[in-house]
Amino acid sequence: MTPTITAFAQSPDRGRGLARDMRVRWALEEVGQPYEVRLVTFAEMKEAAHRARHPFGQIPTYEEGGLVLFESGAIVLHIAERHVGLLPEEANARARAIAWMFAALGTVEPPILELQNATLLERDKPWSDERLPIVKDRIRVRLGELSDHLGQDDWLGDGFSAADLMMVHALRRLEGSGLLDEHPSLFAYVARGQARPAYQRAFDAQLAVFTGRAPIRG
Amino acid sequence: MTPTITAFAQSPDRGRGLARDMRVRWALEEVGQPYEVRLVTFAEMKEAAHRARHPFGQIPTYEEGGLVLFESGAIVLHIAERHVGLLPEEANARARAIAWMFAALGTVEPPILELQNATLLERDKPWSDERLPIVKDRIRVRLGELSDHLGQDDWLGDGFSAADLMMVHALRRLEGSGLLDEHPSLFAYVARGQARPAYQRAFDAQLAVFTGRAPIRG
Structure with a gap:
């Protein structure tokens, strides 16, 4: 099942990749897991529908089947626990x-x-x-x-x-x-x-939201 | 194996239980895991021996066999993953x-x-x-x-x-x-x-460090 994350519709850092969706994108790229992105405006972030996903009205969130997560650290840990490559095995x-x-x-x-x-x-x-x-x-x-x-x-x-x-x-x-x-x-x-390379793919993907162009790297 | 945690030798909050060793004590009490405590002074916290356990020279730390952990959140998660009672099973x-x-x-x-x-x-x-x-x-x-x-x-x-x-x-x-x-x-x-009850046992244990008396509750 392809997970869906949320990110800013209007990046306040103008695509510099400082928002926390970058952490989740990077983790997903490191483990080779494709994902969907739902963009949310600042107004939408504070509405009930988004707060049901993120009680503090922020991004990112992570949805996968019946699972809804918030907090970039928790999402990255969840990804790391379910894929090889982000945590040592010992x-x-x-x-x-x-x-x-x-x-x-x-x-x-x-x-x-x-x-x-x-x-x-x-x-x-x-x-x-x-x-x-x-x-x-x-x-x-x-x-x-x-x-x-x-x-x-x-x-x-x-x-x-x-x-x-x-x-x-x-x-x-x-x-x-x-x-x-x-x-x-x-x-x-x-x-x-x-x-x-995974960082660069993640960076390009979030930058493309800002520029409105498709990522340069694949 | 009984884990050893570190805590302040001189509690800066005068035993109010606001230091982060309280979180680890509470978690250990919730799951019924006995533990040892090594008290460290402010000077000792900044020395190399303690920094080998905690790179930022703080408390708490957690030692169990060859494992040395720092960060209260990581320690509580470690305890929660290895015992029943602190995380849902689903x-x-x-x-x-x-x-x-x-x-x-x-x-x-x-x-x-x-x-x-x-x-x-x-x-x-x-x-x-x-x-x-x-x-x-x-x-x-x-x-x-x-x-x-x-x-x-x-x-x-x-x-x-x-x-x-x-x-x-x-x-x-x-x-x-x-x-x-x-x-x-x-x-x-x-x-x-x-x-x-687990909170109260943990609280009494950290208070006893400050008062120099044994905990009232068992």
Whole structure:
């Protein structure tokens, strides 16, 4: 059965692939699972029909037969558990990769979301200039720790996993902040993720929604 | 094999059970799994020995034979997958409960963490009084949506699950903010979680670390 996901009808990032449907598209491309996309407007996202799928009125969602899921982390984990290629097979390595998925969402991304709020929602507030460096320093702590852990490795575990997928996409939200440039190993890590063919197919598919043209790559 | 978790040697909340070891203790109590606790000081948390367990130098961690995990969500999911009682058996209901675990950590908790930062780290900043209502309004949006979803139900799914465990503990971090009082159904939901015998055993165990006395309940 072909799953259906939801994505923004009007991408607020103009096709830069920063919305969370990108994570689900990427996971589906990594495992070679075709999927359908239902585009929703901002108004539709807040209506009852969509809230039945996503109680917080956001994207992405995932529908497959009688299953309806929300939260990109849960959807990627669901895909990873039902296909080969996104999680190690050995039990301990698998649990460890899932821990890193949670770390991407629960430890690394929250200060990044706080920076997004600071720059998007509080940009015109009188405290913006003085407060931004404080918020950025919170992110710097996490990036330093992540960089220390990664060291010279290509991926968080032995080989690419759903943990890297979630982490690379969370880190991409720092583009333009200059913070990622302070850690060349993390900059290279994100580039490594983006260079994967599955990432590129997913990126092109979401970009095509914005441009209105079919994806360039197949 | 008895797992070992880590917790604060000096509880910063003076035994109120708001640290994330509480989530792991609660999960272990729900499934009846005895555990050992290794207490770590703030200094020890940042040393290499602990960072080998937790790259971000935090608690809790979970060790069981050769497995070392971090991130409370990942640890609770690991426990839930290996014992009966914290996740539904039916596949779709199970995936849905896991989605709600991610929602607690990825959608409901981030604005709560932002409020914690605002009240703990930015309390003395000149913008504090004007900014706090903005941060609180972000939480209100999420609480309204969560309350709408919960409706008259006792738990997020059919029966208590790890999703409620994560959500109740995330919501407890709003104590003292007045925000939970605006939604009587959520206030009752948190109280319902706290009334569970497993919660109470876990709470007493973490409180005993602070008081230096043995837990009152067994």
